[in-house]
Amino acid sequence: MTVLKYPIILITVIFTLGILAGSHFSLSLTFLCILNFTTFGALMISFWYAKKSFLQKPYFTISVLFFSLFIGMLIQALHYTPNQKLHYSHKLTDETPLIKGVISERLKPNLYQEKYCFEVTFVNQQPATGKILLTVSKDSISKQLNPGDSFIIADTPQPIQKKTNPYQFDYAGYMQKQDIFHQLRLKDNYVRTETLKNFDYYIGQLRNKLTQSFSIHNYSPEVQQTLNALLLGQRQDMDNVTANNYKNAGVLHILAISGLHFAVLFYILTFLFRPLNRLKNHGQLIQLILVLSILWGFAFITGLSASVVRSVVMFSFIGIGQYLNRNANIYNSLAISMLVLLSVKPGFLFDAGFQLSYLAVLSIVWFEPFYKKIKISRYKAVNYFGDTVLISLAAQLGVLPLSLYYFNQFPLLFLLANVVVIPLSNIILVAGLGVLILNFLWIDAALYIGKVLETLVQIMNGFIAWIASFDRFIFKDIPFTLSLSVSLYIVLILTAFWIYKRNYTRTVAVLCSFFLFQCILAFTVWNNKNKDELIVFHNQKHTLITLKNNNEISIISTDSLAKESSSITAYNKGNFNQSLKLRPLQNMIYFKGKKILLLDKDALYKQNIKPDILILTNSSKVNLARAIHQLNPKLVIADGNNYKMHIKQWAATCQNAKIPFHATAEKGHYIFK
Known part of the structure; x- marks a missing residue:
């Protein structure tokens, strides 16, 4: 391996x-600037001494690495929008603000709401910056909003609700990685x-015009949504059934505009513009500018996701390298493109698409010398499908640990699916782009090829569903923790x-790594199966409590x-x-010597119980002040099955009685260990 030589x-x-x-330590900008200034000085001094020394010492290398570390921390802090003086969060007061801004992007909606990225421009007529999640009820506005739509909203931004129950997807954390910390609801405000x-x-x-150009074909929603994803990177409206089919078949990457799409486009455009090389004056330069312009234009149309930006930057380096007649090392190209992207937008590092995209490409390149030696047949067609299998396997190996961590599943038939879907999707991509152009130039030809395109999409979707x-x-x-990954x-x-x-040292290292993985897996499983805990979940419809004891989880609820x-x-x-057991809801629960009393809407209890914890559920009609005086609990919990008005009153009562109060609607689930 020669990777570490670079x-x-x-x-x-x-x-x-x-x-x-x-991102983890959140140091002040002043302190980070001092660190960078100091390490830069050390870097210059070590460089000056290195130039004078015949035998190099490690001082210069160490100073370069420390400077790289601290400059990464500084760039992260500079791009963290709340650190910026004009960020809207610094201009919010106790009064309801007037927030002016513009829609910049439509996000994936849920069953009830449309979601948009709202770029703030003014707060109370003062210039401001930052992004807010804007939600709109689907029945409140007759049509979708578009980028450029501007609003003045009289409302206080609310923090995006964090996950309320254990092991759930943390949507608030995900949005924070996109520099979105608050949300507004567009209603009558x-x-x-x-x-x-x-x-x-x-x-x-432009994107809407391209999408609407397919209306002449009268495609079914499924076909149209697939084409929107493949050609324009728009997956917001794709139905869950189709998306889950792609996920379960192990070909979800087909729906994400990535290196596969840009590879096809790059080589097609290079071939189409190759005659320009015959021009005596700057023919190759003109070819390069046209190819890169179209690639970047396509990237902007598709929304500049992390995988898209990675791909277009990579192929930009490849194109420039070919123009300069330099075959740059692929590892260097990957590293430089990653360094450039993270310097411009360090938030890409926390994007799953960015991580999976780089790991897949790195794995394919790393294992290339190994699988290129494998020749299945003397026929090119057979070898093409064989190469597809081997490349898919290499990519899958590279993303396997992270895929298990993010998605918790593994489709065994992913190789069979990729053998058919990858070449078919390439044909669909080329045909789709051709139809997209013909929609504006030659409608008759567009309709004819469009029928073929529709059939190909239906075949691909049908095969994936099968x-x-x-x-x-x-x-x-599949439970998979970060340490396991x-x-x-x-x-x-x-x-x-x-x-x-293959040598003795590397064999021992591999065996030790397997032993380490098994030890971490065994410890993780043992730790989870041997801990006892009781959890009060946040659930709005029914009271939901779990009692975990060794290898069994008892679910205490009225919900069958x-x-x-x-x-x-x-x-x-x-x-x-672990094994699940459903138990009926009882008014008294015992856990590790503690008595936990549940009061529902009837609020019936005996005064001599003296519970340690009191749980209020189903909008209990209890007189809480009197119950606290009679029962003397150490903690009061209100689950999600209560009216907000009651929760507010109970919180005030507990504050007056100086007893801790926990509302799952505000603070999430509560764990007893």
């Missing part, structure tokens, strides 16, 4: 660690102003080194379908899928 790779790795450290015709507006208009129907070949709800990557990396060069609820499914998966 210093830019190590610099990029340390720079990345700096971004991670900066706004005035619509003039449309701002900015860059987002024109890109949105693959996804084999549930027994899909391992779902890291240890599995250690196994894969050391195994890859061993494949390239509580086992199938998303909260219990996520909790059980996080505890390595």
Whole structure:
């Protein structure tokens, strides 16, 4: 392996660690500037001494790495929007503010709400910056909003609700990685102003025009949504059934505009513009400018997601390298593109698409010398499908630990699905782009090719649905922690080194890595299965309590379908899928010597019980002040099955009685250990 011979790779790795450290420790900008100034001075001094020394010492290398670490921390802090003086959060007061802003992007909606990214421009007529999640009820506005739509909203931004139950997806944390910390609901609190015709507006208009050009074909919603995803990167309206089929078949990456799409476009455009090379004056330069302009235009139209930006930057480096007649090392190209992207937007590092995209490409490149030696047949067609299988396998190995961590499932038939879907999707991509152009130039030809395109999409979606129907070949709800993911990557990396060069040292290293992974797995399973805890979940419809004792989880609820609820499914998966037992709801629960009393709407209790914890549920009609005086509990909990007005009154009562109060609607679930 020659990867470590290239210093830019190590610099990029340390720079990345700096971004991670900066996001975790949140040091002040002043302190980070001092650190960077100091390390830069040390770097210059060590460089001056290195130039004078014949035998190099490690001082210069160490100073470069420290500077890379601290500059990563500084860039993370500079891009953290609440650190900026004009951020809207610094201009909010106790009074209801007037917030002016513009829609910049439509996000994926849910069943009841449309979601948009709202760029703040003014707060109370003072210039401001920042992004807010804007939600709109689907029945309140007759049509979707578009980039450029401007509003003045009289409302106080609210924090995005954090996850309320254990092991659930943390949407608030995800949005914070996108620099969105608050949300506003558009109801009767706004005035619509003039449309701002900015860059987002024109890109949105162009995207809408391209999408609407397919209306002449009268495609079914499923076909149209697939084409919107493949050609324009718009997956917001894709139905859950189709999306889940792609996920369960292991080909979800097809729906994300990524390196596969840009590879096809790059080589097609290079081929189409190749005659320009015959021009004596700057023919190759003109070809490069045209290719890169179209690639970047396509990237802007598709929304500049992390995987899109990574791909277009990579192919920009490849194109420039070909123009300069330099075959740059692929590892250097990957490292430089990653360094450039993270310098411009360090938040990309926390994007799952960015992580999976780089890992897939790195894995494909790393294992290329190994699988290129494998020749299945003397026929090119057979070898093409064989290469597709091997490349898919290499990519899957590279993203496996992270995929298990994020998605908790593994489809065994992913190789079969990729063999068919990858070449078919390439044909659909080329045909779709051709139809998209013909929609504006030659409608008759567009309609004819459009029928073929529709058939190809239906075949692909049908095949994927067929693959996804084999549930027994899909391992779902796989519990996989971050420590397991890291240890599995250690196994894969050391195994890859061993494949390239087999010797005693590397064999021992591989065996040790397997032992480490098994130890972490055994400890994680043992730790989860041997902890006892009682959890009061946040559930708005029914009271939901779990009592975990060793390898069994008892669900205490009035809901007969509580086992199938998303909260219990996520909790059980996080505890390595233990046996579930449904128990009827009782007024008294005993846990580790503590008495827990539940008061429902009837509020019946005996005064001599003296519970340690009091749980209020189902909008109990209890006189809480009197109950506290009679029962003397140490803690009062209100679950999600209560009216907000009651919760507010109970909180005030507990405050007066100086007793801790926990409302799951505000603070999430409560755990007793």
